[in-house]
Amino acid sequence: MSHDASTGAAGKTGGLTLGRLLQSPLALPLIGLIVVSILMGLASDNFFTLNNILNVLRQVSVVGILAVGMTFVILTGGIDLSVGAVMALVGTLSAGMMVNMGVPAAAALALGLLIGLGIGLANGVLVAWGRMPAIIVTLATMGMARGLGLIYSGGYPISGIPSWISWFGVGRIGIIPVPVVIMVAIYAVAWVLLQRTAFGRHVYALGGNENAARLSGVKTQRVKLAVYGISGLTSALAAVILTGRLMSGQPNAGVGFELDAIAAVVLGGTAIAGGRGLILGTLIGAVLLGILNNGLNLMGINPYLQDVIKGAIILLAIYIGREWR
Amino acid sequence: MLELKGIRKSFGKIEVLHGVDLDVRAGEVHALLGENGAGKSTLMKILCGIIQPSEGKILINGAERHFADYDQAIAAGIGIVFQEFSLIPWLDAVENMFLAREIRNRFGMLNRKAMHRRAAEIMRQLAVDVPLDVPVHRLSVAEQQFVEIAKALSLNARILVLDEPTATLTPSEVEHLFKVMRELRKQGVAIIFISHHLEEIFEICDRITVLRDGEFVGSCAVSEVDNDRLVEMMVGRRIENNFPAKVPVPSPAPVVIDVEELQLKKGGPVSRFQLRKGEILGFAGLVGSGRTETVLAMLGAGPVQRCRLRLNGTQKRFRGPDEALAAGIGLLPESRKEQGLITSFSILQNVSLNNYGKYRKNHWFIDLKKELAATRTAMAQVRVKAQGPHARVDTLSGGNQQKVVIARWLNHDMQVLIFDEPTRGIDVGAKAEIYALMREFTQKGGSIIMISSELPEVIGMSDRVCVFRSGGLVATVEGDQIESETIMTHATTGRVEHVA
Ligand SMILES: Nc1ncnc2c1ncn2[C@@H]1O[C@H](COP(=O)(O)OP(=O)(O)OP(=O)(O)O)[C@@H](O)[C@H]1O
Numbered sequence: 087m088s089h090d091a092s093t094g095a096a097g098k099t100g101g102l103t104l105g106r107l108l109q110s111p112l113a114l115p116l117i118g119l120i121v122v123s124i125l126m127g128l129a130s131d132n133f134f135t136l137n138n139i140l141n142v143l144r145q146v147s148v149v150g151i152l153a154v155g156m157t158f159v160i161l162t163g164g165i166d167l168s169v170g171a172v173m174a175l176v177g178t179l180s181a182g183m184m185v186n187m188g189v190p191a192a193a194a195l196a197l198g199l200l201i202g203l204g205i206g207l208a209n210g211v212l213v214a215w216g217r218m219p220a221i222i223v224t225l226a227t228m229g230m231a232r233g234l235g236l237i238y239s240g241g242y243p244i245s246g247i248p249s250w251i252s253w254f255g256v257g258r259i260g261i262i263p264v265p266v267v268i269m270v271a272i273y274a275v276a277w278v279l280l281q282r283t284a285f286g287r288h289v290y291a292l293g294g295n296e297n298a299a300r301l302s303g304v305k306t307q308r309v310k311l312a313v314y315g316i317s318g319l320t321s322a323l324a325a326v327i328l329t330g331r332l333m334s335g336q337p338n339a340g341v342g343f344e345l346d347a348i349a350a351v352v353l354g355g356t357a358i359a360g361g362r363g364l365i366l367g368t369l370i371g372a373v374l375l376g377i378l379n380n381g382l383n384l385m386g387i388n389p390y391l392q393d394v395i396k397g398a399i400i401l402l403a404i405y406i407g408r409e410w411r
Numbered sequence: 412m413l414e415l416k417g418i419r420k421s422f423g424k425i426e427v428l429h430g431v432d433l434d435v436r437a438g439e440v441h442a443l444l445g446e447n448g449a450g451k452s453t454l455m456k457i458l459c460g461i462i463q464p465s466e467g468k469i470l471i472n473g474a475e476r477h478f479a480d481y482d483q484a485i486a487a488g489i490g491i492v493f494q495e496f497s498l499i500p501w502l503d504a505v506e507n508m509f510l511a512r513e514i515r516n517r518f519g520m521l522n523r524k525a526m527h528r529r530a531a532e533i534m535r536q537l538a539v540d541v542p543l544d545v546p547v548h549r550l551s552v553a554e555q556q557f558v559e560i561a562k563a564l565s566l567n568a569r570i571l572v573l574d575e576p577t578a579t580l581t582p583s584e585v586e587h588l589f590k591v592m593r594e595l596r597k598q599g600v601a602i603i604f605i606s607h608h609l610e611e612i613f614e615i616c617d618r619i620t621v622l623r624d625g626e627f628v629g630s631c632a633v634s635e636v637d638n639d640r641l642v643e644m645m646v647g648r649r650i651e652n653n654f655p656a657k658v659p660v661p662s663p664a665p666v667v668i669d670v671e672e673l674q675l676k677k678g679g680p681v682s683r684f685q686l687r688k689g690e691i692l693g694f695a696g697l698v699g700s701g702r703t704e705t706v707l708a709m710l711g712a713g714p715v716q717r718c719r720l721r722l723n724g725t726q727k728r729f730r731g732p733d734e735a736l737a738a739g740i741g742l743l744p745e746s747r748k749e750q751g752l753i754t755s756f757s758i759l760q761n762v763s764l765n766n767y768g769k770y771r772k773n774h775w776f777i778d779l780k781k782e783l784a785a786t787r788t789a790m791a792q793v794r795v796k797a798q799g800p801h802a803r804v805d806t807l808s809g810g811n812q813q814k815v816v817i818a819r820w821l822n823h824d825m826q827v828l829i830f831d832e833p834t835r836g837i838d839v840g841a842k843a844e845i846y847a848l849m850r851e852f853t854q855k856g857g858s859i860i861m862i863s864s865e866l867p868e869v870i871g872m873s874d875r876v877c878v879f880r881s882g883g884l885v886a887t888v889e890g891d892q893i894e895s896e897t898i899m900t901h902a903t904t905g906r907v908e909h910v911a
Pocket residue numbers: 422427445446447448449450451452453454494796797805806807808809810811836838
């Protein structure tokens with residue numbers, strides 16, 4: 087499958103030549119991924135082991151899933167700062183329902199997904215019908231979600247959830263970690279939505295020229311509602327994995343994850359102003375970020391310095407990306 | 412004074428200018444002519460340093476010059492009015508005109524007064540009354556056009572390029588512009604003028620240069636050619652540029668849209684009109700007369716005080732273009748770049764943007780094959796010149812971009828199309844084609860409201876004409892009364908009905 091433009095058209099048919107590959111918007115993220123992988127492989131003998139690679143992918147899955155919703159939102163020209171806090175809130179509430187309220191675990195997880203979707207839709211209503219800037223709306227809901235989680239739990243992790251839930255966090259299907267399977271499935275659904283449905287085209291249209299989209303009859307407000315809803319839902323899905331991994335509801339989890347998610351989207355070649363980008367790019371961006379984290383850890387670099395290095399690499403990548411076009 | 416020699420330009424592998432020469436003398440108005448996509452705008456952007464030629468020379472007063480960017484060209488005395496606007500929407504007219512060339516006082520602070528004075532002076536020269544201190548996005552397209560022109564004039568350029576400045580102006584405004592151009596010509600300024608209105612060429616230009624598909628066809632004095640010869644040079648064949656015959660609408664024709672009452676502003680005039688099945692209803696009037704505002708208000712896409720309308724006999728109220736679309740009413744807005752196109756989309760994506768109902772597969776998915784086939788047909792119908800359906804629309808020439816928006820709506824099965832300046836920037840050959848398609852649409856039972864500032868177009872195409880003035884409808888004319896004098900009289904002196 088090739089793409090003639092980053093705006094999500096299905097590609098012209100034809101052979102997959104190197105020239106075409108280099109012109110694809112995915113080329114740069116891919117090259118970045120390869121370069122960083124090679125560097126990490128050189129720096130650490132353990133990097134290119136199957137175990138480590140699966141491990142990296144498993145670690146990537148939470149931010150990777152948050153970044154899916156973030157991609158939808160950013161493509162419309164918006165932003166969602168609330169993803170990390172919503173994830174923590176959903177995880178905390180689900181665990182609380184199971185442990186303190188006697189709700190069956192499966193039902194608690196399902197309710198958690200609904201809560202995530204609901205918060206996302208609330209963001210959407212405020213942005214689309216309230217006509218408020220997305221950055222402000224989601225900054226506010228980020229604070230509220232974080233605060234509510236802390237109030238509900240008194241600031242302490244809620245543990246004692248049924249042990250089968252750990253399957254979502256650390257289970258395996260064959261050798262593949264369950265979170266990786268879930269992440270890939272979510273990306274597949276997102277790809278179909280963006281590339282093969284009218285809704286997907288309208289998402290891109292909104293980021294490209296909202297005014298023109300509106301005047302030609304696109305229901306712009308509903309599209310906005312939907313993308314924030316999707317973002318809330320993917321935050322809740324990420325919460326399921328996180329809960330399974332930590333075997334508890336952690337009100338303080340996911341601080342700063344919204345920034346990692348945004349970084350993954352942008353490293354994947356999506357324009358921060360919207361209208362251009364591919365969901366596969368986001369997957370590459372998320373993995374790239376994960377490899378950096380993993381590699382820097384393997385090398386035993388001071389965590390504070392790691393942040394500095396990561397920031398510098400993101401700046402560099404985006405600079406190269408701009409010069410490339 | 413100015414010579415371009417053997418200019419070639421390629422975008423990627425595709426060459427769009429194949430060695431073009433242009434020779435412009437001081438104190439002349441030089442017409443640059445050619446079909447949509449011939450390479451006129453590209454050549455002018457090369458002259459202004461905005462894009463770099465692949466090959467060729469630019470000579471000014473005999474000396475070879477290279478412009479790395481637009482600033483260097485300005486410094487060399489070149490000014491340009493772009494075909495696509497380059498104004499910053501949130502700044503006002505004065506701020507736009509002096510952007511990056513602000514007048515400062517002794518303390519390095521902006522000297523707003525001096526800039527305002529200079530801007531007002533230029534506007535007076537142009538004999539137009541454009542509000543100087545509202546953000547330009549609130550101005551009409553024609554007013555924005557004048558801000559663009561004023562911006563170029565404020566540079567005191569010796570070589571002035573006007574890329575389709577008259578596309579959005581009404582005849583009287585064009586006259587003002589021509590007056591200024593004649594004045595500049597007297598002062599020895601060389602003017603390059605691009606337009607698809609051939610009568611303007613004969614009125615104002617001294618010499619012409621014709622391009623066809625990026626090839627240099629020839630240069631000569633205007634007096635050496637006539638209209639037919641010009642068209643032949645541009646298109647390479649003769650064109651019967653007639654409007655399709657008007658077919659009498661069977662009466663009594665059913666009324667599709669009945670606007671019983673429409674008031675834009677509190678205390679403003681109230682308009683009433685009817686659109687009948689199978690007719691083209693022209694909206695004529697000066698710029699700012701309220702034609703665009705009226706249709707936007709009808710669809711719930713613009714401010715409105717009061718609106719009562721019936722669609723096929725039932726009371727209706729549209730809260731936005733999406734609801735109008737669902738009811739079978741499509742709008743082609745006046746500004747293709749700001750309101751019509753998603754410029755980062757391909758032609759295909761723009762054509763099908765609001766029409767996915769047509770290509771569904773398993774209910775949820777887009778049938779890509781059908782979509783591609785339909786786009787190809789639509790492109791061929793209006794003759795879009797492009798590399799293919801996957802070309803991004805921002806790589807198309809202005810006229811071809813306009814054709815894409817038209818293709819979008821002709822590809823739809825709507826009962827009503829509202830076309831706001833549909834042929835803006837479209838060349839003579841393609842125009843005839845589009846007129847024929849519009850007629851075909853009404854023959855099949857569709858109805859069209861056509862807003863146009865081109866009087867010949869209004870007269871040639873409309874079955875009835877509504878004339879607007881100062882925000883309201885002043886008269887509806889039909890039959891023999893559809894001629895320029897009657898329409899212009901209503902447009903300039905018509906009485907508007909006011910209701911509190
Ligand atoms: N950035 C670009 N990339 C690829 N092709 C381009 C680009 N810019 C222009 N072209 C192509 O160059 C050709 C000439 O375009 P140009 O805008 O100069 O035409 P024009 O004569 O001004 O037409 P119009 O009358 O419609 O304004 C067109 O075929 C257009 O598609």
